[in-house]
Amino acid sequence: MWKDLVLEAKSLACERGGRTIFRELNFAVKSGEAVELRGPNGAGKSSLLRLIAGLNRAAEGALTLGGATHEIAELSHYIGHQEAIKPALSVRENLDFWSHFMGGNTQNALVPFKLERLADDEAALLSEGQRRRLALSRLIAVKRPIWLLDEPTVGLDVTALDDLRKVMQSHLNSGGLIIAATHATLGLAKISTLAIGTTH
């Protein structure tokens, strides 16, 4: 579905509150590749993901996306710690909104994470893991090549973890990119590791 996309970072540096979190970070991710970010707490994994999503600004360096005409943020999914779920709306309404807003299609988007049965329940009733699954359903509802996942496995049970693995693998097979910050093992066929924050 996507081909020849290359996300490249050149001597990237990130500052938060006047303190340098990381610098001279170089990496390249191609279509069909997954990268897991490893590093201790506070090493800047989340900051890097937000930086790629355009939510933070790089102190130095540049991010480029080869093979596409759009901005990186417009082609990216960002699943952060906050799930962007409104408790007053139902599961379906929550997903429908993001899907319409981002120009996607909610047909069958609740199926991969087994949320169909909960579709009409208020999101306030969802458990931690179910909220995560609802947030992850955005990945399916709206097709975007770059997935930026911040601790996607938190709160997921064994079956949901397996579902996530399948969804991620099929995304990679269709030429997508995944960058995930995680402490768990994702178990994907082709995955490289990027360690950050180990220099200091």
Next chain:
Amino acid sequence: MGQSLKALLAREVLLARKQGGGLGAALSFLLAVIVLVPLAVGPDLALLSRLAAGLMWLALLLAVLLTADRMFQQDLDDGSLDLLTMGALPFELITLTKAIAHWLMVSLPLALIAPPLALMMNLDVASLPVLWLSMITGSLALSLLASIGGAITAGLRRGGLLVSILILPLYVPVLIFGVSATTLMMGPQTATPSLLILLAITLLSLVVAPLASAAALRTYLR
């Protein structure tokens, strides 16, 4: 682009309906004014009649202010704002859409209800249409200006006080020309000039408020 904004507007309206928005609180504030003012100033009909339009404007203004600090807070807290900024849409259009949703669900209903309520304070029936006209026009400006305050205080707990201090000065012109439109009806002049100035203020806030709130929210995100 249009589809995204339509989706956002639809969600805001749905949310306001489902979680009660601020309309309930604002409406009871309005009712409290109607009930308490005659007790406070006495049952002098002539006096109440002169005060009615001004007091209704004041109540409308404060009621809208009451709901301002919640405008962007939830979206910032639950991460929705992050996702809203990631699209190709200019952020200003998003703040504008949210302000318009606030107008539709809070300010406009109040502006429609307030004039008939003023009749209970012996407002001259003849000035009802003008009060309606000025309140409907002015309420859009109130929502837009409230969005600036809501954006500035989105990341603060208990930002309500700060919103009042920041936004009240901006509400003064709306109040002055909104009230003068109705009081002039009693004199020889017509209400048109005041209404036109009120319209101008509303149009000006339509341009400035989305820019200002977008700029304020960006400081929280970056």
